Each structure stands twice: as C-alpha cells, then as structure tokens.
Amino acid sequence: MAAEKYITAxxxxxxxxxxxxxxxxxxxxxxxIDDFLLSVYQHFRLSYPKFYKMDNLSKLGWLAAExxxxxxxxxxxxxxxxxxxxxxxxxxxxDMDLKYARSMRDxxxxxxxxxxxxxxxxxxICIRHHFKGENAFFVQPKFDAAFLKQQVDYLLDTxxxxxxxxxxxxxxxxxxxxxxxxxxxxxxxNAKEFLVENIIMKQVRHDK
Amino acid sequence: MGIPGINTPPIFIIADNILSPLxxxxxxxxxxxxxxxxxxKQHDYLLYCNEPVAAAxxxxxxxxxxxxxxxxxxxxxxxxIGDAIAGNKAVVADEKTLLIIxxxxxxxSLLETEEHTAELNDRVAxxxxxxxxxxxxxxxxxxxxxxxxxxxxxxAILTGMRLIRSGAYEHAVIAGADVISExxxxxxxSFHALSDTICKPFDKARNGLNLGxxxxxxxxxxxxxxxxxxxxxxxxxxxxxNHISGPSRTGExxxxxxxxxxxxxxxxxxDIDYISAHGTATPYNxxxxxxAINYAGLQHVxxxxxxxxxxxxxxxxxxxxxxxxxxxxxEGVIFPSLGYRENGVSRPINIxxxxxxxxxKAALKTASGFGGCNAAILFSK
Numbered sequence: 001m002a003a004e005k006y007i008t009a010x011x012x013x014x015x016x017x018x019x020x021x022x023x024x025x026x027x028x029x030x031x032x033i034d035d036f037l038l039s040v041y042q043h044f045r046l047s048y049p050k051f052y053k054m055d056n057l058s059k060l061g062w063l064a065a066e067x068x069x070x071x072x073x074x075x076x077x078x079x080x081x082x083x084x085x086x087x088x089x090x091x092x093x094x095d096m097d098l099k100y101a102r103s104m105r106d107x108x109x110x111x112x113x114x115x116x117x118x119x120x121x122x123x124x125i126c127i128r129h130h131f132k133g134e135n136a137f138f139v140q141p142k143f144d145a146a147f148l149k150q151q152v153d154y155l156l157d158t159x160x161x162x163x164x165x166x167x168x169x170x171x172x173x174x175x176x177x178x179x180x181x182x183x184x185x186x187x188x189x190n191a192k193e194f195l196v197e198n199i200i201m202k203q204v205r206h207d208k
Numbered sequence: 209m210g211i212p213g214i215n216t217p218p219i220f221i222i223a224d225n226i227l228s229p230l231x232x233x234x235x236x237x238x239x240x241x242x243x244x245x246x247x248x249k250q251h252d253y254l255l256y257c258n259e260p261v262a263a264a265x266x267x268x269x270x271x272x273x274x275x276x277x278x279x280x281x282x283x284x285x286x287x288x289i290g291d292a293i294a295g296n297k298a299v300v301a302d303e304k305t306l307l308i309i310x311x312x313x314x315x316x317s318l319l320e321t322e323e324h325t326a327e328l329n330d331r332v333a334x335x336x337x338x339x340x341x342x343x344x345x346x347x348x349x350x351x352x353x354x355x356x357x358x359x360x361x362x363x364a365i366l367t368g369m370r371l372i373r374s375g376a377y378e379h380a381v382i383a384g385a386d387v388i389s390e391x392x393x394x395x396x397x398s399f400h401a402l403s404d405t406i407c408k409p410f411d412k413a414r415n416g417l418n419l420g421x422x423x424x425x426x427x428x429x430x431x432x433x434x435x436x437x438x439x440x441x442x443x444x445x446x447x448x449x450n451h452i453s454g455p456s457r458t459g460e461x462x463x464x465x466x467x468x469x470x471x472x473x474x475x476x477x478x479d480i481d482y483i484s485a486h487g488t489a490t491p492y493n494x495x496x497x498x499x500a501i502n503y504a505g506l507q508h509v510x511x512x513x514x515x516x517x518x519x520x521x522x523x524x525x526x527x528x529x530x531x532x533x534x535x536x537x538x539e540g541v542i543f544p545s546l547g548y549r550e551n552g553v554s555r556p557i558n559i560x561x562x563x564x565x566x567x568x569k570a571a572l573k574t575a576s577g578f579g580g581c582n583a584a585i586l587f588s589k
Contacts, residue, residue, distance in 0.1 A: 080449065081446070081464060084445075084447070085447075090333065090335065091329070091333060092314075092333070092334050092355055094329060094332060094333070097313075097316060097319065097332075097391070098319065098324065100391070100395070101316075101319040101320065101391060104390065104391065104394045104395070107398075108394040108395060108397060108398035109398060110395070110398040110399045110453070113394075113395035113396075113398055113399070114452055114453045114578055116313070116316075116391075116395065117312060117355070117357045117577075117578055117579060118355050118356075119355065119356045119357050119577075119578075119579040119581060120357075120452050120578065120579045122447070122579060122581075123447065123452045123578070123579030123580045123581070124452065126447040126448075126449040126580060127449050127450065127451070127452070127580070129449075130449050131447060131449055132446055132447050132448070132449050132461055132464075133445075133446065133447070134444070134445040134446070135356065135445055135446075135447050135579070135581050136354070136356060136363060136367065136445065137354070137355055137356045138352060138353060138354060138355070139333070139334040139335050139353040139355050140335055140350075140352070140353065141333075141335045141336075141339075147352070150371065150374065150376060151367075151370075153374070154370045154371075154373075154374050160444070160468075172329065
C-alpha cells in the first residue's frame, strides 16, 4: 500500500549560497571551498567539534542536514530505528581519494583513508542526529529524482522507515552541490507531495 | 507469512557466479572450499609494499583477455557477469532487466598509474564503469551503482529484490568487484587492520583481516526457472550512529536489522539453519557481530566466516558470500570457518569447524562496514 508522503523541508547548497525551503538563508563571499564550508558553519553558530576533522564531502552533507532539519525537525517525534538516509552523487569520494592518494606514499593516514568511502557522509549525519534506520548510497551520473523516489517510496510504504533524509551530495575540488529533502508521512505547513516533479535540485547560479 | 507486500511475490535467484583466485565459476569455487583451499597467500614482493602481506590476489594471467579498453575492475565484472548470464541471454535484452553494480573503490588504482586530469576523474567515476559494462552486454536500462562500504554487496542484492518486488523490474543482474592496489592496501595498513597470516575470524588469536580480490554475480528474477531456485526473501539495513570507523559496542543495530529480516520473512530464530557472518577477524568487528547474533537469539545456529578463503573482497564480499549461502541451501553443505580454533569473542557463537552436511532451508547473511552501516539478508528454499 502506498503511504501518503510529503517533502516537509529542503536544503540546497551551491555557488556560495545555502537555501532552506527555497529561501536564501546564507550567501557568502568565500573564494575557496574550505573557506565556504567554514563560513556556513560559523554563520549558523554551529558547535560540533567533529566537524573540523571531516572531509569536504562530509562537511557539505552534514551542513546541508543541519540546515534541512533546523526549525523543521523535532527529534522526539522520530524513532531512531525508523529514520534513515538515501543519498547519491556522481563523484563518490573522489575528492578525498585524490587527497589520500597524494599522501599515501609518505605516511598513510587512517583519518584520511576512512573518508575514501561516499557513505561516510551518511554515517556523520546519523551520528549527529541519532538516526539508526536504513542507509543507502548510490553513485549515478546525474541527479535522478525518479530513482530516488523509487527507493524512498519502498522504505516508507513498507514501514521500514517513517522518515527519510534523501538527496544529492557531490564534491570534487571546488565544485560542490547539495540538495537534501526531508520526507515524512505527516503533512506539515508548506509541505509538498513527494512526487518526482517536486524533487527538484535547485539550479544555484551566480545570476543577480 | 510475514507482512503482505514485503515478502510477496517471491524473488528467485536463477543464476550466479563467483570469480576469485580459487576459481572462475561457482562450481570451481565450491570444489576449492570442499578441499579446504584458501586463496590467501603470503606476498613478499608486492611492488608497492615493503613488508610481507597475506592477501587473496589474482595473478595477471588470470584476467580474461577481453580487450585493452577495459580496466582490471571492469574485466572482473564482465567475466563474472558473462559466466552468470551464459544460460540467460534473454534476460540481458529484456526491457525489464536492471544491472546493479556493487563496489567500494572501482578503478581507484588508476590514480596510482595515470596522470591526474579531468578525463581521469571521469574514467575513475564508478558510474562510468557501470555504463561500460552495461554497454558491453547491451543492457537496456541505465545501470545503478551501490557504494556503501562493506555492506555494498548485500545492499545491492536487497536493492534488486526491492525493485523487482515494487514491480519496476522483473530481473536484476547484480555484480560486485573490487581490485586491491596500493591505495586500499596502504589504507588498511594505516589502520593496523591487516593480519600477516591467513585470518582467524572469531578466534582468540585473531589479529586482523586479509584483503582479497574477487567478483561475483547473482541474477534475480520474478520468474522461477527451476525447482531448485533459491529465493531471496527479506533483508534490512541499519546504522550504528556511533562512530565512522569503529563498530557498535552492543551490536544492537546489526541485531535489529537481523530481527527485522527474520520477522519480515515470518520466521523466528529457530527457523535459521546457517549464518554466513561478515567475520573480518578484526577484534572489534567479530565482537560486535557475536553480540548482534546473541541479541537476535541466533547463537546456536551454525555460523562461519569465509574471509579465510577469500580475504575481505570489499564490494564483492557480500555477493561472494551470498552465493556460497545460496549453494548451502541447494547442496545442504556448510563450510568450516578457516582459522577458527578457540572462541575469541565474549558471547557464545556456534562457529563451524568441520564441513557440515545437513539440510539448509533458510540461510542468513550479514555484513557491516565503515560509516556504521550494517545489513542482513535472508535466502530460503
């Protein structure tokens, strides 16, 4: 049986900007990716020492989840076992793979190596928000809303999950884009139906 | 019966392959295991490593001659899929067939040998390999890549099962592979996770894992082909939400994934005849898994880890070990867990020490990996 499902929040990050529920919530002037990620962290006055040891893919996904869930999520209402993630990107962990490959002939570092897997970003989000339900990470050439919906539908329709954070988190060098959606069975203010036409990755550009 | 809509309609495994240093077909691999052979060897002179390493690696001449445009990783996938589909060519051409690839590092070894360019980024991308493999065989739909650390293989089968059950596809060809290069080896070395001998899962003297190369394929179908087809019944995934590189202290998270897998199948602990554990032979993994198995009440069920035969084949591990579990059901045989002599985990667990011949109706496969991920999947007659 198909359950009723709604997108109750979204977060988009790209080109020095962050959007919560399609509203611009941060615009920075950083010239590099490291500065940008730090500026988002500082802007929202986040306090999470583990942030500093994460790789850039994890930082991006973690920040997107913070903005997604800020003001939109009451942890008390979500059971850990029934809250999970379905994520995808194009470049897997290549951003960190390149950094690790450059370092490995000197002294290979376990703290770099552990980030050479794309699903670590899901692990970081789960640790932060205490999500213990299903996780899946897919590597596809492009954002694929129909596939994402197929995966999330199954998990929510079978009551495997009640709440799912799903979307796209991609990072390679100075190129980055995140689009996360909070999908729930409860209709909230401004919720959109969980339909392919509503699972849109915002095209963030420099146009003024 | 379980929950209607979850475990119906049935999904069948209609063909499979294991490609490993122990053999190029499932039959060759089963024969090697029956003889107690291990693919894990001491390698004293690996080009990129100045200390001896015990690992299950292919020799260069063992790669099939497919064409020089294919990397070693793609060569393994193509060879494994080619064998599995030999009797099922119609499945490949079917509009309702999906190709799913499971891997952790794919073509990462190219970073060690090629100059870094934008083209190399594209060549290393996992979806590039998936498309190359799909084109080689002529699959009609865009392939899917699952890359979720060491649960990738189990999650890939589960993803195929769910997509067929939801009606989106009728068949799924699911193949996994990983190649061991300096990148992966140096990383596991940096964790001090490698054993210098054949690994000893769940044993008191276990001192780390062996890495292994391999590939495997299963073909799932909504349509039964023969009376002996084994079914994939249910499965679940969980996250520890504890640490990105260390497993849960309690094992509860893998434990509840196992419990959900059983309850979705309408089974209880007493119905399970065999557990194919992840059993990497690192101290923490095996301890966590023993806790999880106890949490789910399965501590009396005959269990093994196949890592002593294959090493840890990363994105292929869940698939290789699932194929052995499928054949445990078909042939009524459970292999001894190589390297196990004395219980080295703090909870009881029934590790097989000799070849068991007995009817196996239901077999459970578990896996866990970095990022705190856990998975369980159930196969049955």
